Every structure is written in C-alpha cells, then in structure tokens.
Amino acid sequence: MEKSFEIILPDGTVYKPEKESVVQGYDPDGKPKKMKFSMKTECQRCGECCKRDTPVILKEDIILLKKGVISEKDIYTIREGEKIRSFIDGDTYYSSMELIKLRPIFASSTCLFYDPEVGCTIYEMRPTVCREFECWSQNITITGLEERRLTRNDLFGSIDIVKEAINKHEEKCSLYKFNDIVEEFVSGKEEIFEKIVEMILFDSTIRDWAKKKLEIQDDVLPLLFGRSLMEIAPLYGVLIEKEGENFLIKVMKEAEQ
Template sequence: MDAMDSCKRCGTCCRKGGPSLHAQDHALVEKGLLNRSDLVTLRKGELAFDPIQDQVLPLGNELIKIKGQGKSWVCRFLEPTHSCRIYDCRPVECQALLCWNTEQLEAVYDKDRLTRADLFAPESGLPAIIEEHETKCPYSKVLELAEQAVAGKGNSIKELAALAEYDRSLRALLVQKAGAMISELDLILGRDVLATLPALGLTLVRKDSKTYQVIRSKKQGMGPGRALWKP
C-alpha cells in the first residue's frame, strides 16, 4: 500500500462536517446507536455545499445529518484525539470516505438518502405536523424573503418575521403539548428559521411576538454540506 493510501487519523474529514444518512443507516437510529438528538434535518431549499459540484446550492430534497459540535459543523462524534466515538457503527458515508480517493463516497453521496418520513411513523402524528410546517413555512419562501430583506424590498421583513414566529410557536407546542425534547427539534422540524438567516446575510433578533430587531450583515460561511477532502 502506498504511504498516502491509508488513514492518518488527522480528523480533517470529520471537521468538514458530519455525514448525511442513507437508507442503510436506518438501523443505527432504530437500535439507538444514533439518537434523534444527534441528528439535524436540512430542509428542501436550504443552502448547502455540494462537494460534487463544488458550490453552495439550494437542496433539491431534504437530508438528515449528524449534528456538529456547538455552533460548528465538526462532527459531534470526533474526539480531541481525532478518534471516532462511533467508529464501529459509523454511517455508510464514513465507511465509504477515503480522503485520498473519494470515488466510493461520490458513488453513494446522493443515493438513497434517509428522510424524516423514514424515521417517524404516521401514528406518531409527527409526519402530519412536519407536512403542515413545510406547507406554511417552506424554506424556499424563507430564502426568497431573506434575499428580498437584504435588498430592502417590500414587506419582506414583516413576512419573514411572521414565518419565524410560526416556526418558533410550533417548536414550543411540540415541547409543551407533545413531549418532544428540545434537542430533537432540529430533526423533527429542521433548524430554527432564525438560526439559518445569518448565512443569508441577515439576523433577526426576537424582542417579542410582534417585534424583531433587524441586522443586515455579510453572509457567513455555508458549512452544512458534507465536504469531500482531496489532498
């Protein structure tokens, strides 16, 4: 084996973001090897880095990823020693990734991705809630309004604040009435709308249900896609 053709345990790939999950990873969730609190949904329309096209694009379909550490996208299972806490049951993307040859990962990257429909049974009531959320607060609309707000057009701030308030209220309802854990909401409903706006060049700071402070800023880095690293 060539000296370059082996894992150096540098942790670079893990620091570029946790993997997206695929149908083959469903068993990891079913068996509790991956908890709901470990996962986040990136919704259809959200901007994410596509490593195959090497650019940030709106997602054509939702995907589920392992969360990062704190506010970063560094995989939450990466240890300071660069080891992986779930190495023996790591998801299929991690198994396929060889940093010196990404062909295996590219072959599975956009195939059979796991979605919320795969994880939540209809009888739980969550699919109906998710469908309502996607209908009333689609991310494509969030993106459209955020772009208009940055440009200072029309009533976009007011409309965007209304979407953010609906999103916030539904999250609170799921916790108070349905017993959902706060840490599970990133999976059930995707990321809080307000948390996604800084990447679009806009920050809304909630004062109360009718008042938001508006801060326009430079777009922050888009980091939610699973980056491929080639030496």
C-alpha cells in the same frame, strides 16, 4: 583523504557538521537520501474528514438508531432548499434534497463523535458514508444518495400527527419561499417585513407546540423541523433578533453589497 561534508546556505555561509553528525535528509557522506512514498489505501483514522463535516445518514444506518449507537438527539435535518455553507471552500449552496446528518460540535464543523485524543468514538459502528468515503481516492462522491438517504418520512411517516406537523411546517416555512422574501427585503422592499415575521412566528410556534403537546425534547426539534429560521437567517443575509414581543431584522453588510 576523507572529504568533509559541506552545505552552502543561501546567504553564502558554509555549514560543516561534526564528523559524527548526520544531517536530516542526507547520508553521512553528504549524498541526498532517496525520498520514499507510500500510497494510502485505507482509513488511518487521521480525523481530517471528521473535522471538516458530518456524514449524511442513509437508510441502511437506521440500525445504528435501533442499537442506540446514535440517538435522535445526535441527528438533525437539512431541509430541501436550505442554504448551507461548505466547510471545504467556504462557499454557500442550496441543498437540492432533504438530508439527515450527524450533529456537529457546537459552533464548529467537527463531528459530534470525534475526540482529538482517540479519533472517532464510534469507529467500529460508524455510519455508511464514513465507511465508504475514501479520502485518498479521486472518487469521493456518495453513489445513489437520493435513493439511499434517510428522510423524516422514514422515521416518522407512520406517526400521523408528527407527519402532519412536519408537512404543515414545510408548507408555511418553505425555505424556497423564505429565500425569495428575504431577497426582496434585502433589495429594499420593507413591506416584506411582516411576511418574514409571520414565517418566524409559525416556525417558533410549531416547535413550542411539539414540546408541549407531543412532549418532544428541545434537542430533537432540529430533527423534526430542521434548524430554526432565526438560526439559519445569517446565511440568507439577515440577522433576526427578538426583543420582547417585537422582532428586529437587520440586513448584513455583505448582503447589502
């Protein structure tokens, strides 16, 4: 006599499928199916890494700029000492070196070239870091990053006036200095306010100068000078707002704790 297939549910009730039915995960005779595993050994274009962060651009990727695969509008600079939020664990850390990266889609961590329908839109000509990254491997670090990374000096080192402007901006708006004076302000030293404003004014002025004198477009400024101090200020615990000719600096609640 053929034995019927039964599953006892957690509440004690008995589930009996129709004779013709097959329960997912079980053979028709009621025996659990063997699980099958396959090792991932190559990129399957799932898009997970594209949505988590954007790649660092290396010296060998300069060919992508020359061929027009990416443009100066598609990349921006992370300055040395810049505070960055990790989209993997949510923590913040300071960049130990200057990095040039692809821009993310506005207000997200997703790469500019990622399309939910098709995945990476420049897959065949994607940056080196994307090619070398193996999400299935234990080794997900970039080897030789300090030597291989593309820098602003690689791009603009031969243009004296641009190089001088970048160096002057680094001198006046050092992120190490910005972090120090913001920490003093947050701790209650309100006399530091003017120093913060001086840095913000210079940061804004040199960007306006580059637009007018060098005819640099707005969306290229983050490559030349990094993100503005007003834009990155919340990562340092303060909100900076401009009202007419005046600045308002607010200490964020998290920074007060």
